[in-house]
Amino acid sequence: MERLIRLSDRFSTWAAWVGGGILFATAIMIAIEVVLRKLFAISMGGADELSNYALAISSSWTFGYALFRKAHIRIDVFYVRLPQRVRQALDVLSLALFGFCTLVVSYFAFRVLWTSIQRSSIANTPLATPLWIPQGLWFAGILTLTLMIFILLAGTLYRLWAGDASGAQSLSGASTIKEEIEEEAAPAELRTTGGGGVP
Amino acid sequence: MTIVVTLALLLLLLMASIPVAVAILVLGLLVGFIFSSFPLHRVMGEIFWAASTDFLLLAIPLFVLLGEILLRAGIAKRTYSALDKWLSWLPGGLMHANIGTAAMFAATSGSSVATAATISTVALPQARRYGYREGFFAGTIAAGGTLGILIPPSINLIVYGFLTNTSIPQLFMAGIVPGVLLAVVFMLVILVICLVKPNMGGARRSATWEERFSSLKDLLPVLFIFAVVIGSIYAGWATPTESAALGVIAAVLLALRYKSVNTGFVKEVMEGTMRTTAMIMLILISANYLNFVLDAVGMAELLSRFVTNLGLSPMNTLLVIIAMYVVLGLFVETLSLMVITVPIVTPVIITSGFDPVWFGILLILLIEMALITPPVGLNLYVVQGIRQKGNISEVMLGSLPFVIGIFIMIGILVVYPDLALFLAKLV
Numbered sequence: 001m002e003r004l005i006r007l008s009d010r011f012s013t014w015a016a017w018v019g020g021g022i023l024f025a026t027a028i029m030i031a032i033e034v035v036l037r038k039l040f041a042i043s044m045g046g047a048d049e050l051s052n053y054a055l056a057i058s059s060s061w062t063f064g065y066a067l068f069r070k071a072h073i074r075i076d077v078f079y080v081r082l083p084q085r086v087r088q089a090l091d092v093l094s095l096a097l098f099g100f101c102t103l104v105v106s107y108f109a110f111r112v113l114w115t116s117i118q119r120s121s122i123a124n125t126p127l128a129t130p131l132w133i134p135q136g137l138w139f140a141g142i143l144t145l146t147l148m149i150f151i152l153l154a155g156t157l158y159r160l161w162a163g164d165a166s167g168a169q170s171l172s173g174a175s176t177i178k179e180e181i182e183e184e185a186a187p188a189e190l191r192t193t194g195g196g197g198v199p
Numbered sequence: 200m201t202i203v204v205t206l207a208l209l210l211l212l213l214m215a216s217i218p219v220a221v222a223i224l225v226l227g228l229l230v231g232f233i234f235s236s237f238p239l240h241r242v243m244g245e246i247f248w249a250a251s252t253d254f255l256l257l258a259i260p261l262f263v264l265l266g267e268i269l270l271r272a273g274i275a276k277r278t279y280s281a282l283d284k285w286l287s288w289l290p291g292g293l294m295h296a297n298i299g300t301a302a303m304f305a306a307t308s309g310s311s312v313a314t315a316a317t318i319s320t321v322a323l324p325q326a327r328r329y330g331y332r333e334g335f336f337a338g339t340i341a342a343g344g345t346l347g348i349l350i351p352p353s354i355n356l357i358v359y360g361f362l363t364n365t366s367i368p369q370l371f372m373a374g375i376v377p378g379v380l381l382a383v384v385f386m387l388v389i390l391v392i393c394l395v396k397p398n399m400g401g402a403r404r405s406a407t408w409e410e411r412f413s414s415l416k417d418l419l420p421v422l423f424i425f426a427v428v429i430g431s432i433y434a435g436w437a438t439p440t441e442s443a444a445l446g447v448i449a450a451v452l453l454a455l456r457y458k459s460v461n462t463g464f465v466k467e468v469m470e471g472t473m474r475t476t477a478m479i480m481l482i483l484i485s486a487n488y489l490n491f492v493l494d495a496v497g498m499a500e501l502l503s504r505f506v507t508n509l510g511l512s513p514m515n516t517l518l519v520i521i522a523m524y525v526v527l528g529l530f531v532e533t534l535s536l537m538v539i540t541v542p543i544v545t546p547v548i549i550t551s552g553f554d555p556v557w558f559g560i561l562l563i564l565l566i567e568m569a570l571i572t573p574p575v576g577l578n579l580y581v582v583q584g585i586r587q588k589g590n591i592s593e594v595m596l597g598s599l600p601f602v603i604g605i606f607i608m609i610g611i612l613v614v615y616p617d618l619a620l621f622l623a624k625l626v
């Protein structure tokens with residue numbers, strides 16, 4: 001179980017690097033397109049279409065990363081004032097509802113993909129992209145998210161059952177203020193060590 | 200009936216600390232099942248795919264990426280040092296440089312939290328060195344950071360534009376003047392407080408004109424990014440998404456010039472970008488589905504009729520809405536607050552005869568207030584987190600004068616809507 005959690009965590013981080021890389025490549029492509037269009041009145045065509053697919057694919061593959069980093073916002077005004085038992089129940093309920101939703105979304109995303117495959121749908125653009133390619137990658141991302149949610153849910157229940165409350169909390173508890181600040185401030189702190197020459 | 204049940208369900212889900220994106224989606228499913236005779240959920244896949252591939256939404260990850268690169272490229276330090284030379288002779292000293300740097304950085308960053316975090320790391324060490332009251336000093340940073348979402352580019356304005364079908368270029372242009380004015384209001388607040396109670400300020404510092412002019416070159420990077428991003432939109436060369444892509448390239452060039460790029464830099468930029476992007480995208484995609492369901496059950500019409508039946512004048516309606524945001528802003532995280540309320544409130548505002556672009560700017564001011572009002576005000580916690588000593592209540596108290604400053608700005612914008620709209624009319 002623990003190994004599975006570690007693996008998914010590492011996999012999701014890897015997905016974030018790839019997702020970020022795809023977005024960066026997209027930025028380069030769009031920038032080239034704008035400059036060519038403005039300066040030389042040339043259009044490569046299709047840059048925006050590919051960018052749209054890049055957005056769908058990079059986000060669907062990194063929803064799981066945000067989940068592992070507790071970036072999905074939860075309103076914790078009441079949560080923090082509740083006893084531990086209730087909080088644990090809410091953590092499990094949150095993951096269960098999340099899992100239920102992604103199952104529903106996966107099913108309907110698959111229907112979109114299946115329709116495209118059956119009708120051999122092609123994007124109504126100069127590129128004429130066969131839609132099953134981007135939609136397939138997008139659907140696979142959502143399916144991965146669903147899988148990760150159920151791994152996290154199983155891991156939380158497993159740790160609770162083993163009496164490891166803080167371990168369960170670190171998997172699925174709402175992010176504490178301390179964790180949030182670490183995420184936000186980590187990059188900035190790096191630079192403080194870079195020198196204190198101001199002003 | 201529909202309104203009451205929908206609101207009750209939403210409150211229940213949110214209070215149970217269900218992730219906001221999930222709460223919104225569950226609400227969309229439930230409202231569809233209860234109030235519509237059509238199987239609305241059958242088109243869920245198509246709606247998700249459409250939102251996931253919306254070219255406009257691509258602007259959000261690109262602006263996040265732009266911010267992540269700039270955050271780590273060491274630009275804020277140079278800007279701060281230059282503005283220190285120009286502004287620190289005023290009563291209040293370095294605190295004016297805090298606001299000035301925040302305003303400049305806001306012109307390249309679409310996020311308030313990122314702006315506050317950046318300024319904190321550069322400025323907070325100076326508070327100790329020059330003997331400032333740390334609570335108030337930290338308050339100026341928390342408040343200054345909120346400018347990040349008012350002065351374009353702004354991720355929150357893109358979210359608003361997406362949810363209400365309002366022109367993003369117009370919203371961006373409309374944010375410039377109120378943003379600069381709010382920075383001036385903040386500086387006036389500091390000035391007045393330090394004139395009345397001189398012990399609130401620390402050492403004032405002076406610089407020679409030669410030093411000042413030679414420091415101007417350190418402002419160039421920020422102006423360069425702003426010119427690329429906002430200039431290309433204003434000139435009509437690029438859509439907001441395209442301008443964000445140009446901004447990313449410009450930021451990379453700067454980071455390369457400052458030799459900040461290495462493997463660690465790239466990894467952190469990618470991780471930071473995707474964490475924020477995935478969070479925002481999931482909320483927006485879910486919200487888009489909820490909007491579709493609410494449209495199908497005629498929610499906007501129901502609400503508008505409800506408000507019309509209340510018989511309030513447009514100005515009273517506006518005041519009620521402002522009051523609602525002030526109260527909700529105390530407790531609810533800001534992006535969630537926007538996504539949940541904007542689709543419901545904006546139709547009412549438009550029915551009352553207000554301009555959607557103008558309301559977008561007003562809303563951002565209210566969101567800025569929410570960012571520095573306790574108990575839930577993320578900027579306060581970010582600044583305190585980097586300060587790492589003393590008590591958060593000092594930062595809360597230090598930010599309070601700026602809450603009044605934002606109120607004043609809201610008043611100005613209500614009385615003179617053209618402050619926002621005259622630039623918006625040019626694009």
